[in-house]
Ligand SMILES: Nc1ncnc2c1ncn2[C@@H]1O[C@H](COP(=O)(O)OP(=O)(O)OP(=O)(O)O)[C@@H](O)[C@H]1O
């Protein structure tokens with residue numbers, strides 16, 4: 195079967211000349227639809243850089259990224275944005291919630307970008323919030339939520355466009371153990387029950403161990419890919 199994402203000899207450099215830094219030095223990787231993949235490695239090893247390239251948020255300096263066999267380097271900007279928005283959901287700490295907007299307004303944002311009608315946005319936004327047990331917080335300002343509720347709101351926002359792949363960068367990083375476990379359970383149940391592909395960058399050993407597969411990044415290279423025994 196064609197992998198959902200296929201990366202070949204991807205390099206990503208920042209800066210020029212003497213200031214050039216090679217953050218990815220030739221990475222190849224296939225991700226099958228429906229699997230969960232942990233990307234692990236030391237701080238500065240290139241995990242977020244790899245994730246941004248996989249998620250089509252950043253173009254590689256060289257090499258190819260295919261989405262279901264289509265070379266994404268050939269897609270024009272508008273088409274690329276629509277494809278990303280339709281296919282992917284993001285659980286990134288740097289994609290902050292808008293503090294002064296309501297929880298529902300935050301969650302419907304990807305649908306606004308996708309041009310979904312107002313009524314449909316509201317219906318789907320509320321359904322996603324219900325799924326994450328946040329229905330009663332729809333009208334609250336995002337800034338008034340607890341840390342775990344904020345993270346669940348970010349997951350609700352990642353879900354509204356019915357994505358096939360969810361990218362999560364340290365999804366449990368700022369949460370206490372119990373709340374982190376709730377967020378983790380939500381992500382894995384989405385993978386199991388909806389067949390969503392889950393790609394997660396994490397320093398959390400237990401979270402990595404729950405994934406079907408683990409990819410270790412060191413100094414811009416994949417050094418060891420080891421299959422986890424499914425639980
Ligand atoms: N915009 C940039 N300009 C220059 N160098 C960058 C840029 N972004 C990242 N880097 C460098 O590329 C390397 C990889 O960064 P990356 O953010 O991918 O690391 P990471 O593995 O995600 O680390 P962490 O676990 O700390 O989040 C680092 O050495 C970083 O300093």
Ligand SMILES: [Mg+2]
Pocket residue numbers: 241242243
């Ligand atoms: Mg990072």
